[in-house]
Amino acid sequence: MIIIYTEDNDITTNIVMDWLSFLYNGEIKRINTDFFQMPKSEEYFVDISESIDVKAIWYRRPGRRPLPIRTIPQDLITEKIDNKKLETLLLYSANKEIENINAHDLANTYKAKNMLGGPMKYEVNKFQVLKIAKNIGIDIPKSILTNSKSKLVDFFNECNSEIISKMHDMLLCDIYETHSTYATYTEKIELSFINNLPDYFFIGHFQEKLEKEYEIRSFYLDGEIFSMAMFSQKNKQTSVDFRRYNRDSMNRRVTYRLPSVLEDQIRMLMQKLNLNCGSIDIVKTKDRYVFLEVNPVGQFGFVTGACNYHLHKKIAEYLIQ
Numbered sequence: 001m002i003i004i005y006t007e008d009n010d011i012t013t014n015i016v017m018d019w020l021s022f023l024y025n026g027e028i029k030r031i032n033t034d035f036f037q038m039p040k041s042e043e044y045f046v047d048i049s050e051s052i053d054v055k056a057i058w059y060r061r062p063g064r065r066p067l068p069i070r071t072i073p074q075d076l077i078t079e080k081i082d083n084k085k086l087e088t089l090l091l092y093s094a095n096k097e098i099e100n101i102n103a104h105d106l107a108n109t110y111k112a113k114n115m116l117g118g119p120m121k122y123e124v125n126k127f128q129v130l131k132i133a134k135n136i137g138i139d140i141p142k143s144i145l146t147n148s149k150s151k152l153v154d155f156f157n158e159c160n161s162e163i164i165s166k167m168h169d170m171l172l173c174d175i176y177e178t179h180s181t182y183a184t185y186t187e188k189i190e191l192s193f194i195n196n197l198p199d200y201f202f203i204g205h206f207q208e209k210l211e212k213e214y215e216i217r218s219f220y221l222d223g224e225i226f227s228m229a230m231f232s233q234k235n236k237q238t239s240v241d242f243r244r245y246n247r248d249s250m251n252r253r254v255t256y257r258l259p260s261v262l263e264d265q266i267r268m269l270m271q272k273l274n275l276n277c278g279s280i281d282i283v284k285t286k287d288r289y290v291f292l293e294v295n296p297v298g299q300f301g302f303v304t305g306a307c308n309y310h311l312h313k314k315i316a317e318y319l320i321q
Contacts (some may be wrong), residue, residue: 063122
């Protein structure tokens with residue numbers, strides 16, 4: 001049996017499953033991880049010392065989040081609680097318990113020697129990844145974390161008035177009723193915006209704005225690196241963040257090969273992060289390759305589609321080997 005942890009609307013999973021149905025005669029079990037909720041009217045039983053052996057597990061999108069408890073269930077209390085601090089801590093403890101049960105369910109229900117991705121590898125700490133990349137010798141953008149207006153002004157001047165803001169955790173919200181999506185984007189920061197800030201604000205992540213020739217999206221699969229160049233700077237709408245797609249004039253995308261030294265450094269980075277797959281973003285300036293981030297569950301369909309890498313088939317073959 002091959003187990004796939006994914007999301008209900010992930011098209012990438014659908015295509016890989018099509019290849020598996022063609023190449024593999026065994027059972028394929030898809031587990032959608034959009035949410036995890038404690039059952040209220042059906043039995044839940046897990047022997048934590050046991051796991052089910054399977055051929056392979058693909059943690060495509062294992063980022064299942066438990067639906068939070070918003071009021072304390074009656075079966076958790078035996079008497080009325082009037083102390084707000086105690087009530088808050090009990091609520092926190094109950095939610096933490098569900099998170100731990102969910103994490104165990106993802107990581108231990110099934111076991112296999114052949115695994116792609118990991119149950120706890122839905123996301124990485126971008127700041128730590130940048131630090132590790134720099135220590136390896138990979139070029140990264142000048143980056144700061146601050147809540148200080150004066151420190152931000154200093155950084156703005158240090159970068160010749162060219163900086164951007166980046167969200168550490170990307171917000172992506174699909175509104176099914178209107179068939180629309182709300183998402184956070186990278187933005188250029190102007191001095192007028194800084195001037196309107198209070199002296200102290202919520203901690204932000206700021207980087208130098210790179211003058212790019214093009215962007216590179218690479219997909220890493222068990223030591224192999226498949227790269228694509230995107231000429232996003234030629235379109236004003238996508239010049240700062242290529243995800244602001246211009247559907248009427250899509251960016252040109254071509255097959256690309258990174259320098260061998262950089263590829264070796266990326267392999268070292270992925271090994272240190274204990275990742276055997278993921279999508280990597282790099283900016284090529286006039287004289288630099290600058291690493292931006294790695295996403296363990298990033299999309300790669302547009303890479304394989306533009307460059308004919310047949311990545312969906314390669315993943316299917318990896319799972320059945």
